Amino acid sequence: MPTFLSVFLLVSLFWFPAQAQLNSATPTDRPIFSKVEEPPQFPGGMDKFTDYLKKNLHYPKAARxxxxxxxxxxxxxxxxxxxxxxxxxxxxxxxxxDEEALRLIENMPNWTPGKQAGKAVNVRYNLPINFRLNT
Known part of the structure; x- marks a missing residue:
């Protein structure tokens, strides 16, 4: 892990109003929820997600x-x-x-799905990723 990089993850999420909608990009064409009773989770929780970011995020040379x-x-x-x-x-x-943020998210392991009324459902998720240099 380069010492010039300090990754901060905002655990707070930007949830949209509770609603279901269809999205053809979802393989099952089932509703996509924006808020659910049990939100999806990275395997091992947010601490493991922070570890994943620290290990896998590479600060682009041009940005640095x-x-x-x-x-x-x-x-x-x-x-x-x-x-x-x-x-x-x-x-x-x-x-x-931008490319690094996309690469990082697209290469994540599968998450524990969110649940609504006890059933696993598709959930739209917003996640801020901060790029910070140590000074």
Missing amino acids: KAKLEGSIVVNFVVTEDGRITDVKLYNSLGLGT
Whole structure:
């Protein structure tokens, strides 16, 4: 882990109003919830997710050279079987950080799916990823 990199994960989530909607990008074409009784979880919880970020996030050289810092919000669906699909960015920092955030999320292991009324369901999730250099 390079010493120049300090990764902070905002555990707070940006949930949309509770509703179900259909999204053809989901393999099952089942409803996608934006808020559920039991949210999806990274295997092992948020501490393990932070470990995953620290181990796998690579600060892009161009961003490091430009001393670029900031947050990227990544939006994705955790399917009813735990797969990550429909990965999108809400905002952009540039200089390779966008591609790195997408790569990081797309390569995550399957999550424990969210549940509504005791059943596993598709859940849309927003996750901010902060890029910070140690000073």
